Amino acid sequence: MRVSQDPGTTSPRAWGALAIGIVVLVAGFTGAWLLRPDAAAEPAAVPTPTVVTPSATPTPEATPAPAPAGFAANTAAYDLASLPQADVFAVLPQLPVDSDPASAPTGEVVTAVGAGAPVFADPTGDPVAVLPAEYVYGGTTVPVVERQEHWVRVLLTGRQATPSTGNPGQLTGWLRAQDVVFAAVDARVEVSLSARTIDIVRPGGGERIATDFGWGVEGTPTPTGRSFIMTTRVEPSFGYTRGHPLVYLSVQSPTLDGFGGADVAITAFHYHDARSGAISNGCIRLDAAAIGKLAELPMGTPVLIRP
Template sequence: MPPSPNTGRTSSRSWIAVAIGVVVLVAGFTGAWLLRPDAAPVAAPAPTPTVVTPSATPTPVATPAPAPVGFAANTASYDLGALPQVDVFAVIPSLPVDPDPASAPTGEVVTAAGAGAPVFSDPTGDPVAVLPAEYVYGGTTVPVVERQEHWVRVLLTGRQATPSTGNPGQLTGWLRAQDVTFAAVDARVEVSLSARTIDIVGPGGSERIATDFGSGVEGTPTPTGRSFIMTTRVEPSFGYTRGYPLVYLSVQSPTLDGFGGADVAITAFHYHDARSGAISNGCIRLDPAAIQRLSELPMGTPVLITP
């Protein structure tokens, strides 16, 4: 696992179709004779009975539109400057750890529409942090894992706690849909630690980019569950990468409070000469072709690591 950077500081609209009732009008037939005032009355012809065939299916009844699913809208204004920033260095105890780490995201990512978006641990309360629109170490484009009419739940960088003090797992939070800009993300990365495979899965199918790699040892395992690509960069000072990019993830070590003198322990994909089996501090070590391919993916791309 490489040292993390050490300075500085991310609701598919649920519409329920309304059934439109169809009103079937059945007209009866009646007959009548019109007589002039000076004309002698004549006998009316016998009426011809009209046969009405009942419909085979009942007439649909209009259904009222249901109430929108999810939490109510919140249009309040908040002082974002008074809130802690969500970034790779942040430790925010009030933000929840991902409750459903094995599920796939929705295929959307969001970024703050303004300078920042308030982050809520619970949409019925007040915000507890702010997601900046820009940050030097990334993490501002975040995947949506649940979308409602007025809210989205997203994955975030940072931690709820360090491993020595609590649960360091992947953070989540709620953002108001009015505060973010949506974009589609058409790929995700799937890593199987047991099968030693890595695939990029998209609309056109699955592309296998690795059939072996280096991963964490027992004391410093590679974290499992869903996360996302936080940032991608080349660090010339990391000689073991041979100049290839490091693809940093949003999730950090489950056992290390910090690494290499920094107070963060970020998981990353990166190149290494030794890259087979349990060998690392939690990072995933790859060959040049695989790391180059991963470096082409956009920020916010979901990553799912399974045991």
Template structure:
């Protein structure tokens, strides 16, 4: 089956999506991601954990806090079916790359109400895409990086361009507050590639969950800047993960257009026996305790990776 097939087709199809250092296959059914490592699987004699750790959901926010007026309200109706969908496969040249990748988001996430929310590159213009309310590969709960009375600027999945044609960095866009539901997230993940540390930061302080990990090599580095948890999956048949959760991020490779014949190159946190130093195609390899901690976080949780 060709990797160029449309993943949104309503007919069951085989397709391949690539994770940095891993290949994701959904064959004939939705929701099953078969991840293949970029190194040999561990020996079969080592037992695989069978405990599945479901990820949490954001806490609904009953009364959003006041926000500055900012851009004028827009109450126009749009044909959402005529707009491209923002998802992990999307390439939307009109959408901007995140302009402030070192800053922390607001602590809020949003998801589309109804069928979806129109996405704007500029609140003064027309929408250029649609954020679906549901998508089998996640990415529909997104962190707010700027809050106004009528608008929120958010991080999004997909890319503006592939590395060979432009800037593949973390996408952002504007949503109307009338089209989304707000929720609160009390945590963010901070990764230091140079210090080899990972912290989960909450208002009460930081919890260090890793003091070493595997990350990208020079030619396929782990992308830096802010992103968010797109989705979390558990697939015990992935031998190299030992049945531990895989936590996928919204950001893709800064150097790879695709991987293994597919046209996406996504970053993930996952377990691997080899998990120290520059060793991967960009994914971050962790021990069991760290990956289990990350898998408990809600979708849309911000992640900041610094050099």
């Protein structure tokens, strides 16, 4: 995920010293996180961003068809404090990159109960990370791509590796069903780069919200495959957004280790006056009406970007 084409983000390890322009300043943090979709405007002062509360929310406690048994149940207790956190800044080589990026998720999302949920690369092994129940930069409500009786496989934020060292694609992991609460999402976003269309698809039909937009140039392409909405924010200091929200995705740049001095390169949907053709660092640039529609979607909403 990347502070996409235009966003840039500041490493959590450098928060104490860096001024960031697209992040919510949260009490208790000594620094802030800069999600910068455009390098064009460098904020002169630390702003106070506004968190957008989506008007659409998941329906609690989804009731899907019975899931296959799959892997055996695991009721072991684990020391979550000893595990690395699966968040936007994480590099987790233990977790696999999505092996089926063209498929749509199941229509469910999950959120950890309690302090967090242990994340497994393999349900027969030990956990390799923890998914927090809450995180200031989002990414804690995640879409299910496979459901079993005792386990779910989900998409996650973070990267297996940076582009210069390995595969930076969309991460996946397994969670125990006992550690999460389920909800239904009735929408997904489908993007076609070749057709220049963006649709919000629901069971009753789809709504086309764009017939043209801007996307990444050859050297910094927009990542394709499935991901999800990580967080939605307004950053007044980014003049090119004209005060419209930025909708950040869970997937980062396929070519940039970081952006704007940060060690993450997050992809986002955002407004820009220049918004047609291959023009960005990887983000998708849209008009105000389309951004408004996307900003209404709840966190965890699946996004499928096709070439």
